[in-house]
Amino acid sequence: MKYKEQTWKIENENTFELNNIFECGQCFRWNKQIDGSYIGVVKNNVIKVKKEGNTINFQSVGEDNLQELVTDYFDFNTNYEKIKETLSNIDENMRKSVAYGKGIRILNQDLWETIISFIISANNNIPRIKGIIERMAKAYGKEIIFENKSYYTFPTPSTLAQASVADLRNLGLGFRDIRVYETTKMIKNKEIDLEKLEQEDNFETVRNTLLTLPGVGPKVADCILLFSTLKRWEAFPIDVWVRRVMNELYIKKPDETKVKKEEIQKIANEKFGSLAGIAQQYLFYWKREA
DNA sequence: CCACAGGACGGCT
DNA sequence: AGCCGTCCTGTG
Numbered sequence: 593m594k595y596k597e598q599t600w601k602i603e604n605e606n607t608f609e610l611n612n613i614f615e616c617g618q619c620f621r622w623n624k625q626i627d628g629s630y631i632g633v634v635k636n637n638v639i640k641v642k643k644e645g646n647t648i649n650f651q652s653v654g655e656d657n658l659q660e661l662v663t664d665y666f667d668f669n670t671n672y673e674k675i676k677e678t679l680s681n682i683d684e685n686m687r688k689s690v691a692y693g694k695g696i697r698i699l700n701q702d703l704w705e706t707i708i709s710f711i712i713s714a715n716n717n718i719p720r721i722k723g724i725i726e727r728m729a730k731a732y733g734k735e736i737i738f739e740n741k742s743y744y745t746f747p748t749p750s751t752l753a754q755a756s757v758a759d760l761r762n763l764g765l766g767f768r769d770i771r772v773y774e775t776t777k778m779i780k781n782k783e784i785d786l787e788k789l790e791q792e793d794n795f796e797t798v799r800n801t802l803l804t805l806p807g808v809g810p811k812v813a814d815c816i817l818l819f820s821t822l823k824r825w826e827a828f829p830i831d832v833w834v835r836r837v838m839n840e841l842y843i844k845k846p847d848e849t850k851v852k853k854e855e856i857q858k859i860a861n862e863k864f865g866s867l868a869g870i871a872q873q874y875l876f877y878w879k880r881e882a
Numbered sequence: 883c884c885a886c887a888g889g890a891c892g893g894c895t
Numbered sequence: 896a897g898c899c900g901t902c903c904t905g906t907g
Contacts, residue, residue, distance in 0.1 A: 617888065714889040720905065721888090766903025771890080809890045831888040876888085 593736060596658040598650040600668070605646040607672040609695020616696050616877040618819045620709055620722045621729075621746070631738070633729070634665055635702060636745050638738035653738045667697050679871055682863060685841045686871065689878035696873055699819060703786050704779065705746045706820035711771050711807035713815070720764070727763045728752070749780040771807025778805060795824060810853070818869040828860045828868040837879040 602608055610630050614622040622632035629642035637654025639662070652658050663669065676694065680687040713721050725746070732747035732755060753776050760769035778784050784801060792798050795817075802813040810830070817827035828834075830853050838856045839848040842863070864871040 710888090711890095715887065715902080716889085717887045717905080723905095761903085764904070767890095767901090768903080807890070811889060815888080829888075833888065880888090 593653050593655070596650075596652045596654075598652075598658045598662065600648040600650065600662070602646050602648065602668075604673050605643075606694045607676070608643065608648060608666075608697060610641060610643055612693050612695035612877065613666075613697050613699070615881075616693065616873055617718070617880075618815075618873070619699055619701060620713075620718070620725050631743075633736070633743050633745055634661065636734065636736070637661060638736050638743045640738070653736055664700050667700055670697075672697060675867060675870060679864070679867060679874065682871075686874070689874040692882065693874045693877040696870075696877060698823075698825070698870060698873065700821045700823060701819055702746070703790065703816070703820045703822060704749060706816050707775065707779070707802070707805065707808070708746075708752070708772055710812045710815045710819075711775060711805075712765060712768055714768060714771075714807065714809075714812060716768075724764050728755075728760075731755070731759075731763065749776055752776045753780045768807060774806040775808070790821065795826065798822060798824070799827070814869070818872075825869045826861075826866045828857060828864075828872050830856050833876055833880055834872055837875050840879075841875075 610628070614624070614630055614632075619632070622630045624630055625640075627642070629640055631638065631640045633639075635654070635656060637652050637656050637658075639654075639658075640651040642649045650658055650662050652661075676690045680690045709721070709725060712724050726744075729744035729746055732751045733744035736743045736745065752772075755773070757769050757773045760772055765772060779786060784805060789798060789801055792801075799813055799817060802808050802816055803810070808816070814827040814829035816822065817824040818829060835851060835856060836848055838859065839845055839851050842859050843851055843855065845851055860868045860872070
């Protein structure tokens with residue numbers, strides 16, 4: 593494990609804001625430090641990110657080439673200025689939400705980790721989700737020392753498969769224990785082959801495959817599609833917040849709980865098209881923070 | 883004590 | 896096919 597450091601210059605500093613990226617609900621393994629930087633675990637690496645103006649400083653300990661790792665993970669090959677312009681031109685709501693969450697980027701997170709993380713997210717809140725994942729990593733991941741502190745990698749399917757349902761329950765997963773247990777087994781046994789899934793082109797095929805995993809319903813499937821290396825920006829996860837904001841802005845029914853998912857999905861497709869998932873992130877972050 | 887939190891699932895109509 | 900109670904745990 594070697595210490596590495598890398599500095600990155602971005603053309604437009606408005607397309608990279610640490611708070612926006614890490615607090616918009618897409619990831620669970622990053623923690624803010626006193627100096628405003630963030631430390632997180634990505635694959636078998638601990639990374640510290642700090643931003644000053646249009647330069648971003650990365651420090652890491654771990655296996656991977658730092659530059660290649662962050663280029664992929666932080667989606668540096670995508671032009672967010674262009675995406676923001678496209679979305680801003682849709683209507684006034686989008687212009688405001690994009691201005692508010694100007695530094696959001698959609699991370700390319702490990703597929704396996706994203707699947708398990710979002711199964712845990714069901715009917716749950718972020719602090720607790722983060723706690724559960726931390727305890728799982730500590731129990732079944734590998735330790736990495738960074739700045740004299742211990743961090744733990746996300747367990748592999750094989751190592752997590754060593755956990756019994758009772759073990760998972762003891763880590764605080766609650767009723768999600770059996771779901772994580774079964775899904776882990778299916779992925780470890782390659783009943784669902786994640787490498788093949790990454791190669792599949794058809795959106796509905798990938799989505800329907802994810803839906804066969806225990807604990808993966810429509811919302812969790814769409815989060816996995818959007819926030820992992822599957823990188824499907826057309827996926828539009830509908831949770832209570834998105835339902836709320838979509839009703840408030842576009843549907844305007846007196847009782848938002850009466851709005852059907854299909855109706856929300858239809859409007860999202862019509863207005864945002866292939867960028868629906870990214871639009872959802874700006875709207876979600878805007879209404880939830882404000 | 884109760885309500886609720888980035889849902890999924892199973893049983894019922 | 897839709898509706899609805901239930902599922903663990905922490906917080907207010």
